[in-house]
Amino acid sequence: xxxxxxxxxLEKAFDPSGLVGELRRVVGRPTTPVAxxxxxxLHVARGEIYGVVGSNGSGKSTLARIVATLLTPDAGRARVFxxxxxRKSAEIRRMLNRVSVDASFFKKLSPLENLVFSxxxxxxxxxxxxxxxxxxxxxxxxxxxPLNRPVEQMSRGMQQKVAVARAFLTAPVLLxxxxxxxxxxxxxxxxxxAFIQExxxxxxxxxxxxxxxxxxxxxxxxxxxxxxxxxxxxxxTPASLAAPGETLEDxxxxxxxxxxxxxxxxxxxxxxxxxxxxxxx
Amino acid sequence: MIxxxxxxxxxxxxxxxxxxxxKRYWGWELVWLVFAIVNALTVAYIAPGGREVAGExxxxxxxxxxxVIGTVVWAYLQQVFDSVGFMIAWQRxxxxxxxxxxxxxxxxxxxxxxxxxxxxxxxxxxxxxLGVVSLFFDLxxxxxxxxxxLAVICVGSVGFLGLAVMVAxxxxxxLERGEQMVMISLAMLLLVSGVFYPIEVLPDWLEAVGRxxxxxxxxxxxxAAVLDGASIGDVAELFPPLVVIAAVVLPLGVVVFRxxxxxxxxxxxxxxxx
Ligand SMILES: Nc1ncnc2c1ncn2[C@@H]1O[C@H](COP(=O)(O)OP(=O)(O)OP(=O)(O)O)[C@@H](O)[C@H]1O
Ligand SMILES: [Mg+2]
Numbered sequence: 001x002x003x004x005x006x007x008x009x010l011e012k013a014f015d016p017s018g019l020v021g022e023l024r025r026v027v028g029r030p031t032t033p034v035a036x037x038x039x040x041x042l043h044v045a046r047g048e049i050y051g052v053v054g055s056n057g058s059g060k061s062t063l064a065r066i067v068a069t070l071l072t073p074d075a076g077r078a079r080v081f082x083x084x085x086x087r088k089s090a091e092i093r094r095m096l097n098r099v100s101v102d103a104s105f106f107k108k109l110s111p112l113e114n115l116v117f118s119x120x121x122x123x124x125x126x127x128x129x130x131x132x133x134x135x136x137x138x139x140x141x142x143x144x145x146p147l148n149r150p151v152e153q154m155s156r157g158m159q160q161k162v163a164v165a166r167a168f169l170t171a172p173v174l175l176x177x178x179x180x181x182x183x184x185x186x187x188x189x190x191x192x193x194a195f196i197q198e199x200x201x202x203x204x205x206x207x208x209x210x211x212x213x214x215x216x217x218x219x220x221x222x223x224x225x226x227x228x229x230x231x232x233x234x235x236x237t238p239a240s241l242a243a244p245g246e247t248l249e250d251x252x253x254x255x256x257x258x259x260x261x262x263x264x265x266x267x268x269x270x271x272x273x274x275x276x277x278x279x280x281x
Numbered sequence: 282m283i284x285x286x287x288x289x290x291x292x293x294x295x296x297x298x299x300x301x302x303x304k305r306y307w308g309w310e311l312v313w314l315v316f317a318i319v320n321a322l323t324v325a326y327i328a329p330g331g332r333e334v335a336g337e338x339x340x341x342x343x344x345x346x347x348x349v350i351g352t353v354v355w356a357y358l359q360q361v362f363d364s365v366g367f368m369i370a371w372q373r374x375x376x377x378x379x380x381x382x383x384x385x386x387x388x389x390x391x392x393x394x395x396x397x398x399x400x401x402x403x404x405x406x407x408x409x410x411l412g413v414v415s416l417f418f419d420l421x422x423x424x425x426x427x428x429x430x431l432a433v434i435c436v437g438s439v440g441f442l443g444l445a446v447m448v449a450x451x452x453x454x455x456l457e458r459g460e461q462m463v464m465i466s467l468a469m470l471l472l473v474s475g476v477f478y479p480i481e482v483l484p485d486w487l488e489a490v491g492r493x494x495x496x497x498x499x500x501x502x503x504x505a506a507v508l509d510g511a512s513i514g515d516v517a518e519l520f521p522p523l524v525v526i527a528a529v530v531l532p533l534g535v536v537v538f539r540x541x542x543x544x545x546x547x548x549x550x551x552x553x554x555x
Contacts, residue, residue: 015548019455065379065549068383069383069546070382070383070551070552071549072546090385090387093385094385096383098380100380102376104375104376104377104379104380105375105377106302106375107375108305108306109298109302117297117298117301118380120291120293120297120386121294121381121384121385122385122386123287123291125290166380
C-alpha cells in the first residue's frame with residue numbers, strides 16, 4: 001500500500017507581527033507566535049478518504065495549505081507521494097488540487113472563463129477543459145446561461161460548486177478539500193459528496209477532507225483524525241472512534257473536552273470578499 | 282522542449298486572462314483612458330498657456346510636442362507599470378492568488394504573460410492618446426525618426442518591466458502596505474524621470490535619482506527622435522545606461538519576487554484573510 005500523504009511531527013506557528021516580527025527576531029527579541037499545528041503526525045494511504053475534524057481555529061486549513069504547497073512547515077516532515085512539500089513543490093502541484101472554504105474567482109469573469117484559465121495553468125487546452133467543465137457542472141446542477149455570466153452574479157453555494165468543479169477538472173491524484181460543502185443546501189451537499197466518492201472509486205484518487213460536518217465525515221471517510229488546538233487527539237476509523245452507543249459528536253466532546261463549534265456558517269463572514277474587489281487599478 | 286512549450290502555453294493563460302478581464306471591466310478601462318487623454322490635453326495646453334502668462338514669444342510648437350511626448354510615453358509606461366506592478370495585488374483582491382500559486386505553472390509564465398499583454402495594451406492605449414491629442418494640436422511629426430523611437434521604447438521597456446516585477450512582489454511582503462508602495466513607486470518615477478521637463482531642472486540629488494530611472498533615458502531618446510529626427514547613432518549614448526539598468530533590474534526583480542514568495546509561503550501572507 002503506497003502512502004499518499006505522510007506527515008510526521010509537523011509544526012507551524014504564525015507570527016502576526018509580520019516583518020516587524022522578523023526584525024525583532026534579528027535583534028534577538030522575538031515576538032511570540034501563534035501555534036497552529038503542534039507535532040502533527042498522520043499517514044493517508046493511496047485511495048483513501050481521510051477526514052480531519054476540529055473546531056474553528058484548530059488548524060485544519062493550515063494543514064490543508066501545507067499539503068497543498070501554499071505554506072511551508074516550520075518543522076517536521078510533510079510529503080505527498082514521497083515528494084517533500086517544500087523542496088519538490090513543482091512535482092506535487094501537478095498531482096494535486098484543492099477546494100477551499102471560500103470559493104475564489106475572478107468575479108467579473110464567467111465560470112467558464114475562470115475554469116478555462118485554471119485548466120490552462122494545468123496544461124489542459126480549452127478544447128478538453130470546456131466539455132469537462134460543462135459535464136461536471138451539469139452534474140452539480142449548473143448549466144446554461146450562468147456558465148457565461150460573471151461569477152459575482154451567482155449565489156455563494158453555486159460559486160462553491162464551481163470551485164469544486166475547478167478542482168475536479170484537473171483530475172488530481174490527491175484532492176485537498178477544506179470544508180468543500182460549507183454553504184451548500186442538503187441536496188447539493190449530497191451531490192458533491194457522491195462526486196467525491198465517485199472520483200475516489202473511478203480514478204483511484206486520494207482525498208484529504210477537512211470538515212466540521214460529522215455526518216459528512218462518517219459517510220465519506222475511511223479514516224479520520226480529530227484535531228484540537230493544533231494537536232491530533234485521536235485517529236482511526238469513524239466507527240472505532242465512537243464508543244458503542246455514542247455518536248461521533250459525542251466522541252468529539254469526550255476527546256476534546258468541548259463541543260464542536262457551531263457548524264452553521266460561522267466562517268462565511270470572514271470568507272466573504274472584503275469589498276475591495278469591485279474595481280481594478 | 283516539452284517543458285518550454287508548457288510554460289509558453291501557461292504564459293498564454295495570463296494573456297487571455299488579462300484580455301478577458303479587460304473586456305469585463307471595460308467601463309473602468311474607458312474611464313482611465315479618458316483620464317489619460319484629458320491629462321495629456323491639459324498638459325499640452327500648458328505650452329500656449331505659458332506663452333500667454335509669460336507674455337513673451339517662445340517656441341510654443343516645440344514645447345507642445347515636448348509635452349505631448351511626455352504624456353504619451355508616460356501613458357505607456359504607467360500602463361505597463363499598472364498591469365505588471367499590480368498583478369499580485371489584483372489576484373489578492375479577487376481572492377484567486379492561492380489557486381493560481383498552487384497551479385503547476387511557473388511564476389515566470391505569470392510574469393511573461395502579464396508583461397506581454399501589458400506591453401501590447403499599453404502601446405495601443407498610448408497611440409489612442411496620441412491620436413486624440415493630435416486632433417487638438419497641429420503636431421509636426423514629419424521629421425520624426427520612428428525607428429529610433431521604437432528602438433528606444435523597446436530597450437527601455439525591459440528595464441521598466443524589471444522595476445514593475447520588483448514592486449509587484451511588495452504585496453506579498455506587506456499586504457495592503459505593499460499596494461500603497463506600488464503607487465508611491467510610480468509617483469516617484471513620475472517625479473524623477475523628467476516626464477514634463479528636462480531632469481536638469483531638478484535639484485541635484487533628484488536629478489541623480491532620475492539618472493537611475495529607465496524612463497529618463499526613454500524620454501530623452503523619444504524626444505530626440507521625434508523633435509529632432511535623431512538617428513539611432515545620434516542617441517547611441519542612451520543605450521548603455523538602458524541596457525545596464527535592464528541587466529541589473531530584471532534579474533533583481535526576479536530574485537526579489539522569488540524571495541517575497543518564499544517569505545509569503547513561510548509567514549502565511551499569501552492570503553489576505555485567515
Ligand atoms: N495566514 C495566517 N496568519 C496568521 N495566523 C494564521 C494564519 N492562518 C491561520 N492562522 C492562525 O492559526 C490558527 C489555526 O487556523 P486555521 O485556519 O488552520 O484553523 P481552522 O481549523 O481551519 O479553522 P476554521 O474551522 O475556522 O476554518 C488560528 O489561530 C489562526 O488564527
Ligand atoms: Mg479552515
